[in-house]
Amino acid sequence: MGLFSSIKKLWGGGRGASGEAAGPAAVSYESSAQDGAWRDALLLSLREAEPRLSLWLGHVLEGVPEAGPQLWERLAFFFDALEVPAAERDTFIASFSSWLDTMGYRAVEEFRSELQYRLALALDLEDEEDERNRLLLKLSDGLSRTREQIGRNLDALFSSHDTITDALWEEMEEVLIAADVGVNTALELTARLRRRAQRDGVTDPAGLRDLLREELTEVFKPMRRIQAVNPPEVVLVIGVNGVGKTTTIAKLAHRATLQGRKVLIAAADTFRAAAIEQLEVWAKRVGAGFHAKEANSDPAAVAFEAVDKAVAEGYDLLLVDTAGRLHTKTNLMEELTKISRVLGKRHPGAPHRTILVVDATTGQNALSQAKLFNEAAAIDEVILTKLDGTAKGGIVVAVAMQFGLPITFVGLGEKMEDLRPFDGEQFARALFDAATPEE
Ligand SMILES: Nc1nc2c(ncn2[C@@H]2O[C@H](COP(=O)(O)OP(=O)(O)O)[C@@H](O)[C@H]2O)c(=O)[nH]1
Protein backbone atom coordinates (compact mmCIF):
# COMPACT_ATOMS: atom_id res chain seq x y z
CA MET A 1 0.00 0.00 0.00
CA GLY A 2 1.49 3.32 -1.07
CA LEU A 3 1.15 6.59 0.74
CA PHE A 4 -1.72 7.91 -1.34
CA SER A 5 -3.92 4.95 -0.77
CA SER A 6 -2.96 5.11 2.90
CA ILE A 7 -4.10 8.72 3.11
CA LYS A 8 -7.33 7.93 1.33
CA LYS A 9 -7.95 5.13 3.78
CA LEU A 10 -7.36 7.40 6.73
CA TRP A 11 -9.72 10.04 5.38
CA GLY A 12 -12.47 7.93 4.02
CA GLY A 13 -12.13 4.59 5.71
CA GLY A 14 -13.75 5.30 9.05
CA ARG A 15 -13.17 2.67 11.67
CA GLY A 16 -12.49 -0.11 9.21
CA ALA A 17 -12.32 -3.56 10.66
CA SER A 18 -11.79 -2.40 14.23
CA GLY A 19 -12.45 -5.11 16.75
CA GLU A 20 -13.49 -7.59 14.13
CA ALA A 21 -10.93 -10.32 14.73
CA ALA A 22 -9.33 -11.64 17.87
CA GLY A 23 -5.61 -10.96 18.29
CA PRO A 24 -2.95 -13.60 17.70
CA ALA A 25 -2.35 -16.07 20.46
CA ALA A 26 0.69 -14.30 21.83
CA VAL A 27 -0.70 -10.80 22.03
CA SER A 28 -3.90 -9.51 23.47
CA TYR A 29 -5.19 -6.10 22.50
CA GLU A 30 -8.91 -6.31 22.92
CA SER A 31 -10.47 -3.16 24.26
CA SER A 32 -9.32 -2.49 27.78
CA ALA A 33 -11.39 -1.13 30.61
CA GLN A 34 -10.52 2.45 29.76
CA ASP A 35 -13.07 4.35 27.71
CA GLY A 36 -12.88 4.31 23.95
CA ALA A 37 -12.69 8.06 23.49
CA TRP A 38 -9.03 7.73 22.57
CA ARG A 39 -10.06 6.10 19.31
CA ASP A 40 -11.86 9.20 18.08
CA ALA A 41 -9.04 11.41 19.30
CA LEU A 42 -6.40 9.26 17.59
CA LEU A 43 -8.32 9.03 14.35
CA LEU A 44 -8.73 12.78 14.34
CA SER A 45 -5.04 13.46 14.95
CA LEU A 46 -4.10 10.95 12.26
CA ARG A 47 -6.38 12.63 9.76
CA GLU A 48 -5.16 16.08 10.67
CA ALA A 49 -1.50 15.12 10.57
CA GLU A 50 0.66 15.73 7.57
CA PRO A 51 0.81 12.38 5.78
CA ARG A 52 4.13 11.13 7.06
CA LEU A 53 4.76 7.82 8.70
CA SER A 54 6.92 9.38 11.43
CA LEU A 55 4.13 11.80 12.38
CA TRP A 56 1.49 9.10 12.28
CA LEU A 57 3.65 6.94 14.48
CA GLY A 58 4.10 9.87 16.85
CA HIS A 59 0.32 10.01 17.29
CA VAL A 60 0.00 6.29 17.71
CA LEU A 61 2.68 6.36 20.41
CA GLU A 62 1.32 9.42 22.18
CA GLY A 63 1.01 8.74 25.90
CA VAL A 64 2.36 5.22 25.42
CA PRO A 65 5.46 4.79 27.58
CA GLU A 66 6.21 1.14 26.84
CA ALA A 67 5.19 -2.01 25.04
CA GLY A 68 2.00 -3.60 26.31
CA PRO A 69 -1.76 -3.89 25.71
CA GLN A 70 -2.16 -0.15 25.20
CA LEU A 71 0.44 -0.14 22.42
CA TRP A 72 -1.08 -3.18 20.69
CA GLU A 73 -4.52 -1.66 20.89
CA ARG A 74 -3.40 1.61 19.36
CA LEU A 75 -1.30 -0.10 16.68
CA ALA A 76 -4.21 -2.37 15.79
CA PHE A 77 -6.44 0.67 15.52
CA PHE A 78 -3.92 2.34 13.22
CA PHE A 79 -3.85 -0.72 10.94
CA ASP A 80 -7.63 -0.85 10.96
CA ALA A 81 -7.86 2.81 10.01
CA LEU A 82 -5.63 2.00 7.03
CA GLU A 83 -7.86 -0.98 6.23
CA VAL A 84 -5.00 -3.44 6.49
CA PRO A 85 -6.44 -6.97 6.48
CA ALA A 86 -6.89 -8.27 10.03
CA ALA A 87 -4.61 -11.26 9.43
CA GLU A 88 -1.73 -9.03 8.30
CA ARG A 89 -2.31 -6.71 11.23
CA ASP A 90 -2.24 -9.60 13.68
CA THR A 91 0.87 -11.15 12.15
CA PHE A 92 2.65 -7.81 12.30
CA ILE A 93 1.81 -7.25 15.95
CA ALA A 94 2.57 -10.80 17.01
CA SER A 95 5.89 -10.80 15.25
CA PHE A 96 6.88 -7.38 16.58
CA SER A 97 5.88 -8.35 20.10
CA SER A 98 7.92 -11.51 20.01
CA TRP A 99 10.89 -9.55 18.63
CA LEU A 100 10.64 -7.19 21.61
CA ASP A 101 10.69 -10.19 23.93
CA THR A 102 13.74 -11.61 22.22
CA MET A 103 15.56 -8.30 22.42
CA GLY A 104 14.38 -7.58 25.94
CA TYR A 105 13.05 -4.15 24.96
CA ARG A 106 10.18 -2.41 26.74
CA ALA A 107 10.52 1.37 26.63
CA VAL A 108 9.28 3.04 23.44
CA GLU A 109 12.59 4.77 22.83
CA GLU A 110 14.32 1.40 22.65
CA PHE A 111 12.23 0.19 19.74
CA ARG A 112 10.63 3.19 18.08
CA SER A 113 13.04 3.21 15.17
CA GLU A 114 12.66 -0.52 14.47
CA LEU A 115 8.90 -0.15 14.66
CA GLN A 116 8.96 2.62 12.09
CA TYR A 117 11.22 0.54 9.86
CA ARG A 118 8.84 -2.41 10.05
CA LEU A 119 5.81 -0.24 9.41
CA ALA A 120 7.47 1.33 6.38
CA LEU A 121 8.14 -2.12 4.93
CA ALA A 122 4.76 -3.60 5.87
CA LEU A 123 2.78 -0.62 4.58
CA ASP A 124 5.02 -0.25 1.55
CA LEU A 125 5.99 3.27 2.51
CA GLU A 126 9.73 2.93 2.31
CA ASP A 127 9.99 4.89 -0.90
CA GLU A 128 7.97 7.74 0.49
CA GLU A 129 9.71 11.02 1.11
CA ASP A 130 9.40 10.74 4.86
CA GLU A 131 11.39 7.53 4.96
CA ARG A 132 13.88 8.84 2.46
CA ASN A 133 14.49 11.86 4.65
CA ARG A 134 15.05 9.61 7.59
CA LEU A 135 17.70 7.75 5.68
CA LEU A 136 19.22 10.99 4.53
CA LEU A 137 19.47 12.21 8.11
CA LYS A 138 21.14 9.02 9.19
CA LEU A 139 23.43 9.07 6.19
CA SER A 140 24.26 12.71 6.90
CA ASP A 141 25.10 11.86 10.47
CA GLY A 142 27.39 9.10 9.36
CA LEU A 143 29.03 11.20 6.72
CA SER A 144 29.25 14.38 8.72
CA ARG A 145 32.99 14.22 9.06
CA THR A 146 33.50 13.59 5.36
CA ARG A 147 31.05 16.31 4.53
CA GLU A 148 32.63 18.79 6.89
CA GLN A 149 35.97 18.18 5.36
CA ILE A 150 34.87 18.21 1.73
CA GLY A 151 32.39 21.01 2.28
CA ARG A 152 34.92 23.19 4.04
CA ASN A 153 37.59 22.56 1.46
CA LEU A 154 35.25 23.18 -1.45
CA ASP A 155 33.98 26.39 0.13
CA ALA A 156 37.54 27.55 0.60
CA LEU A 157 38.35 26.57 -2.96
CA PHE A 158 35.38 28.32 -4.52
CA SER A 159 35.79 31.49 -2.52
CA SER A 160 39.50 31.79 -3.25
CA HIS A 161 38.99 31.82 -7.01
CA ASP A 162 37.05 34.40 -9.01
CA THR A 163 37.12 32.42 -12.20
CA ILE A 164 37.57 28.81 -13.20
CA THR A 165 41.23 28.24 -13.93
CA ASP A 166 43.60 25.29 -14.32
CA ALA A 167 44.79 25.96 -10.79
CA LEU A 168 41.25 25.59 -9.52
CA TRP A 169 40.85 22.20 -11.20
CA GLU A 170 44.10 21.01 -9.70
CA GLU A 171 43.03 22.09 -6.26
CA MET A 172 39.71 20.36 -6.72
CA GLU A 173 41.54 17.12 -7.49
CA GLU A 174 43.37 17.54 -4.21
CA VAL A 175 40.16 18.11 -2.26
CA LEU A 176 38.68 14.94 -3.72
CA ILE A 177 41.81 12.91 -3.05
CA ALA A 178 41.82 14.11 0.56
CA ALA A 179 38.27 12.78 0.89
CA ASP A 180 39.57 9.36 -0.13
CA VAL A 181 37.97 9.40 -3.52
CA GLY A 182 41.30 8.07 -4.78
CA VAL A 183 43.71 9.50 -7.33
CA ASN A 184 42.33 7.91 -10.48
CA THR A 185 38.75 8.65 -9.57
CA ALA A 186 39.59 12.22 -8.60
CA LEU A 187 41.29 12.80 -11.95
CA GLU A 188 38.45 11.28 -13.89
CA LEU A 189 35.77 13.08 -11.93
CA THR A 190 37.52 16.40 -12.40
CA ALA A 191 37.89 15.77 -16.13
CA ARG A 192 34.18 15.03 -16.41
CA LEU A 193 33.32 18.16 -14.44
CA ARG A 194 35.52 20.20 -16.71
CA ARG A 195 33.68 18.96 -19.78
CA ARG A 196 30.36 19.54 -18.11
CA ALA A 197 31.31 23.10 -17.08
CA GLN A 198 32.40 23.85 -20.64
CA ARG A 199 29.25 22.36 -22.11
CA ASP A 200 26.97 24.24 -19.72
CA GLY A 201 28.97 27.46 -19.94
CA VAL A 202 29.57 27.64 -16.21
CA THR A 203 32.15 30.30 -15.41
CA ASP A 204 31.47 31.03 -11.77
CA PRO A 205 33.34 28.69 -9.40
CA ALA A 206 30.34 28.59 -7.06
CA GLY A 207 28.35 26.94 -9.87
CA LEU A 208 30.66 23.94 -9.72
CA ARG A 209 29.08 22.63 -6.55
CA ASP A 210 25.84 21.86 -8.37
CA LEU A 211 27.73 20.34 -11.28
CA LEU A 212 29.61 18.08 -8.92
CA ARG A 213 26.39 16.88 -7.36
CA GLU A 214 24.85 16.24 -10.78
CA GLU A 215 27.90 14.37 -11.98
CA LEU A 216 27.86 12.14 -8.92
CA THR A 217 24.20 11.43 -9.30
CA GLU A 218 25.06 10.24 -12.80
CA VAL A 219 27.86 8.03 -11.48
CA PHE A 220 25.43 6.40 -9.07
CA LYS A 221 22.62 6.00 -11.54
CA PRO A 222 21.24 2.56 -10.80
CA MET A 223 21.67 0.05 -13.57
CA ARG A 224 18.67 -1.86 -14.72
CA ARG A 225 18.81 -5.46 -13.71
CA ILE A 226 16.78 -8.44 -14.68
CA GLN A 227 15.22 -9.92 -11.59
CA ALA A 228 15.36 -13.64 -10.95
CA VAL A 229 12.26 -15.26 -12.34
CA ASN A 230 12.67 -18.75 -11.01
CA PRO A 231 12.38 -18.84 -7.23
CA PRO A 232 14.16 -19.38 -4.99
CA GLU A 233 16.33 -16.39 -5.71
CA VAL A 234 19.86 -17.33 -4.78
CA VAL A 235 22.22 -14.65 -3.49
CA LEU A 236 25.91 -15.27 -2.92
CA VAL A 237 27.55 -12.90 -0.46
CA ILE A 238 31.31 -12.45 -0.67
CA GLY A 239 33.98 -10.17 0.77
CA VAL A 240 36.99 -9.96 3.04
CA ASN A 241 36.76 -11.15 6.63
CA GLY A 242 35.25 -8.66 9.05
CA VAL A 243 33.65 -6.36 6.48
CA GLY A 244 30.15 -7.26 7.72
CA LYS A 245 28.99 -10.12 5.47
CA THR A 246 27.25 -12.09 8.19
CA THR A 247 25.58 -9.03 9.70
CA THR A 248 24.48 -7.87 6.27
CA ILE A 249 23.00 -11.28 5.49
CA ALA A 250 21.01 -11.07 8.72
CA LYS A 251 19.82 -7.58 7.75
CA LEU A 252 18.85 -8.70 4.25
CA ALA A 253 17.02 -11.69 5.68
CA HIS A 254 15.24 -9.42 8.16
CA ARG A 255 14.05 -7.09 5.36
CA ALA A 256 12.91 -9.96 3.18
CA THR A 257 11.05 -11.65 6.04
CA LEU A 258 9.28 -8.40 6.89
CA GLN A 259 8.29 -8.19 3.24
CA GLY A 260 6.70 -11.59 3.52
CA ARG A 261 9.35 -13.72 1.82
CA LYS A 262 10.43 -17.12 3.10
CA VAL A 263 14.18 -16.94 3.65
CA LEU A 264 16.87 -19.59 4.03
CA ILE A 265 20.41 -18.77 5.15
CA ALA A 266 23.33 -21.07 4.35
CA ALA A 267 26.56 -21.12 6.34
CA ALA A 268 29.14 -21.71 3.63
CA ASP A 269 31.77 -19.95 5.74
CA THR A 270 32.85 -23.18 7.39
CA PHE A 271 36.19 -22.09 8.80
CA ARG A 272 35.15 -21.61 12.40
CA ALA A 273 32.40 -23.24 14.43
CA ALA A 274 31.82 -19.85 16.07
CA ALA A 275 31.03 -18.25 12.71
CA ILE A 276 28.43 -20.92 12.01
CA GLU A 277 26.87 -20.39 15.44
CA GLN A 278 26.82 -16.61 14.97
CA LEU A 279 24.89 -17.04 11.73
CA GLU A 280 22.49 -19.50 13.30
CA VAL A 281 21.70 -17.05 16.10
CA TRP A 282 20.92 -14.38 13.50
CA ALA A 283 18.75 -16.74 11.47
CA LYS A 284 16.70 -17.53 14.56
CA ARG A 285 16.36 -13.89 15.52
CA VAL A 286 15.08 -12.78 12.14
CA GLY A 287 12.92 -15.86 11.65
CA ALA A 288 14.79 -17.35 8.70
CA GLY A 289 15.57 -20.99 7.97
CA PHE A 290 19.15 -22.13 8.42
CA HIS A 291 21.38 -24.71 6.81
CA ALA A 292 24.87 -25.64 7.96
CA LYS A 293 27.24 -28.56 8.34
CA GLU A 294 30.00 -29.05 10.88
CA ALA A 295 33.03 -26.74 10.86
CA ASN A 296 35.58 -27.33 8.08
CA SER A 297 33.07 -29.00 5.78
CA ASP A 298 33.32 -28.30 2.09
CA PRO A 299 31.62 -24.90 1.52
CA ALA A 300 30.41 -25.99 -1.90
CA ALA A 301 28.67 -28.99 -0.33
CA VAL A 302 26.89 -26.71 2.13
CA ALA A 303 25.80 -24.47 -0.75
CA PHE A 304 24.58 -27.43 -2.79
CA GLU A 305 22.52 -28.89 0.05
CA ALA A 306 21.12 -25.50 0.91
CA VAL A 307 19.86 -24.80 -2.60
CA ASP A 308 18.40 -28.29 -2.64
CA LYS A 309 16.53 -27.58 0.57
CA ALA A 310 15.43 -24.15 -0.67
CA VAL A 311 13.92 -25.65 -3.83
CA ALA A 312 12.34 -28.61 -2.04
CA GLU A 313 10.82 -26.57 0.76
CA GLY A 314 9.58 -23.66 -1.28
CA TYR A 315 11.82 -20.88 -0.02
CA ASP A 316 11.69 -17.53 -1.85
CA LEU A 317 15.22 -16.45 -1.09
CA LEU A 318 18.48 -18.23 -0.28
CA LEU A 319 21.35 -16.18 1.16
CA VAL A 320 24.74 -17.89 1.07
CA ASP A 321 27.40 -16.65 3.51
CA THR A 322 31.01 -17.32 2.50
CA ALA A 323 34.45 -17.12 4.05
CA GLY A 324 36.69 -14.21 3.17
CA ARG A 325 39.91 -15.47 4.46
CA LEU A 326 41.44 -17.84 1.97
CA HIS A 327 45.19 -17.69 1.90
CA THR A 328 45.88 -17.07 -1.72
CA LYS A 329 44.02 -15.40 -4.51
CA THR A 330 43.94 -18.63 -6.50
CA ASN A 331 42.35 -20.46 -3.59
CA LEU A 332 39.73 -17.82 -3.20
CA MET A 333 38.94 -17.79 -6.87
CA GLU A 334 38.61 -21.55 -7.04
CA GLU A 335 36.45 -21.72 -3.96
CA LEU A 336 34.00 -19.07 -5.12
CA THR A 337 33.84 -20.48 -8.63
CA LYS A 338 33.09 -23.90 -7.20
CA ILE A 339 30.29 -22.58 -4.99
CA SER A 340 28.78 -20.66 -7.90
CA ARG A 341 28.98 -23.72 -10.12
CA VAL A 342 27.24 -26.10 -7.74
CA LEU A 343 24.52 -23.55 -7.06
CA GLY A 344 23.85 -23.24 -10.78
CA LYS A 345 23.96 -26.97 -11.27
CA ARG A 346 21.16 -27.56 -8.81
CA HIS A 347 19.12 -24.48 -9.72
CA PRO A 348 19.41 -22.88 -13.18
CA GLY A 349 20.56 -19.26 -13.09
CA ALA A 350 21.85 -19.45 -9.51
CA PRO A 351 23.49 -17.48 -8.06
CA HIS A 352 21.14 -14.85 -9.41
CA ARG A 353 23.09 -12.15 -7.65
CA THR A 354 26.59 -12.06 -6.28
CA ILE A 355 27.02 -9.29 -3.74
CA LEU A 356 30.39 -7.94 -2.69
CA VAL A 357 30.33 -6.51 0.82
CA VAL A 358 32.82 -3.69 1.34
CA ASP A 359 33.74 -1.95 4.59
CA ALA A 360 33.71 1.79 3.93
CA THR A 361 36.09 2.51 6.80
CA THR A 362 38.93 0.75 5.01
CA GLY A 363 39.23 3.58 2.51
CA GLN A 364 41.39 2.90 -0.51
CA ASN A 365 41.91 -0.67 0.64
CA ALA A 366 38.28 -1.27 -0.27
CA LEU A 367 39.21 -0.60 -3.87
CA SER A 368 41.84 -3.31 -4.02
CA GLN A 369 39.41 -5.72 -2.37
CA ALA A 370 36.79 -4.96 -4.98
CA LYS A 371 39.39 -5.54 -7.67
CA LEU A 372 40.48 -8.88 -6.25
CA PHE A 373 36.97 -10.21 -5.81
CA ASN A 374 35.85 -8.90 -9.16
CA GLU A 375 38.47 -11.17 -10.69
CA ALA A 376 37.32 -14.13 -8.62
CA ALA A 377 33.59 -13.86 -9.17
CA ALA A 378 31.25 -11.96 -11.43
CA ILE A 379 30.05 -9.33 -8.97
CA ASP A 380 26.61 -7.92 -9.64
CA GLU A 381 26.39 -5.37 -6.89
CA VAL A 382 28.13 -3.87 -3.91
CA ILE A 383 26.88 -3.29 -0.38
CA LEU A 384 28.89 -0.78 1.60
CA THR A 385 28.92 -1.28 5.35
CA LYS A 386 29.93 0.92 8.28
CA LEU A 387 29.19 4.18 6.53
CA ASP A 388 28.08 5.33 9.98
CA GLY A 389 31.63 5.24 11.24
CA THR A 390 33.72 6.65 8.47
CA ALA A 391 35.35 9.90 7.52
CA LYS A 392 36.12 8.31 4.19
CA GLY A 393 32.77 8.50 2.45
CA GLY A 394 34.56 9.34 -0.77
CA ILE A 395 35.32 5.65 -1.21
CA VAL A 396 31.74 5.13 -2.30
CA VAL A 397 32.41 7.30 -5.32
CA ALA A 398 35.57 5.40 -6.12
CA VAL A 399 33.92 1.97 -5.98
CA ALA A 400 31.02 3.03 -8.14
CA MET A 401 33.22 4.75 -10.70
CA GLN A 402 36.14 2.37 -10.97
CA PHE A 403 34.09 -0.78 -11.24
CA GLY A 404 30.86 0.45 -12.72
CA LEU A 405 29.11 -1.64 -10.08
CA PRO A 406 25.80 -0.57 -8.63
CA ILE A 407 25.71 0.04 -4.89
CA THR A 408 22.41 -1.38 -3.76
CA PHE A 409 22.43 -1.00 0.02
CA VAL A 410 24.44 0.76 2.66
CA GLY A 411 25.04 -0.34 6.24
CA LEU A 412 24.56 2.50 8.71
CA GLY A 413 25.00 0.67 11.99
CA GLU A 414 24.92 -2.69 13.68
CA LYS A 415 21.17 -2.96 14.19
CA MET A 416 18.92 -4.94 11.86
CA GLU A 417 17.13 -1.81 10.66
CA ASP A 418 20.42 -0.17 9.75
CA LEU A 419 20.53 -1.46 6.20
CA ARG A 420 19.04 0.93 3.70
CA PRO A 421 18.59 1.02 -0.05
CA PHE A 422 21.25 3.23 -1.57
CA ASP A 423 20.11 6.29 -3.43
CA GLY A 424 22.89 8.06 -5.31
CA GLU A 425 21.25 11.45 -5.43
CA GLN A 426 20.65 11.37 -1.72
CA PHE A 427 24.19 10.31 -1.15
CA ALA A 428 25.56 13.11 -3.29
CA ARG A 429 23.45 15.52 -1.26
CA ALA A 430 24.53 14.04 2.06
CA LEU A 431 28.15 14.14 0.99
CA PHE A 432 28.48 17.57 -0.52
CA ASP A 433 25.75 19.78 0.81
CA ALA A 434 26.91 21.72 3.80
CA ALA A 435 23.32 22.70 4.47
CA THR A 436 21.50 20.30 6.77
CA PRO A 437 18.63 18.45 5.14
CA GLU A 438 15.11 19.42 6.06
CA GLU A 439 13.85 18.47 9.51
N1 LIG B 1 29.05 0.34 12.75
C1 LIG B 1 28.75 -0.67 11.93
N2 LIG B 1 29.19 -1.91 12.21
C2 LIG B 1 28.89 -2.92 11.37
C3 LIG B 1 28.11 -2.70 10.20
N3 LIG B 1 28.00 -3.90 9.56
C4 LIG B 1 28.66 -4.80 10.32
N4 LIG B 1 29.22 -4.23 11.40
C5 LIG B 1 30.04 -4.86 12.46
O1 LIG B 1 31.25 -5.36 11.87
C6 LIG B 1 31.72 -6.52 12.58
C7 LIG B 1 32.01 -7.66 11.62
O2 LIG B 1 30.80 -8.11 11.05
P1 LIG B 1 30.56 -9.58 10.46
O3 LIG B 1 29.20 -9.57 9.88
O4 LIG B 1 30.87 -10.62 11.46
O5 LIG B 1 31.66 -9.61 9.30
P2 LIG B 1 32.07 -10.82 8.32
O6 LIG B 1 33.35 -11.38 8.84
O7 LIG B 1 32.28 -10.20 6.97
O8 LIG B 1 30.97 -11.82 8.32
C8 LIG B 1 30.62 -6.84 13.58
O9 LIG B 1 31.01 -6.35 14.84
C9 LIG B 1 29.41 -6.08 13.07
O10 LIG B 1 28.53 -5.73 14.10
C10 LIG B 1 27.64 -1.35 9.92
O11 LIG B 1 26.99 -1.05 8.91
N5 LIG B 1 28.00 -0.39 10.82
Ligand SMILES: [Mg+2]
Ligand atom coordinates in the same frame (compact mmCIF):
# COMPACT_ATOMS: atom_id res chain seq x y z
MG1 LIG C 1 31.03 -13.84 8.76
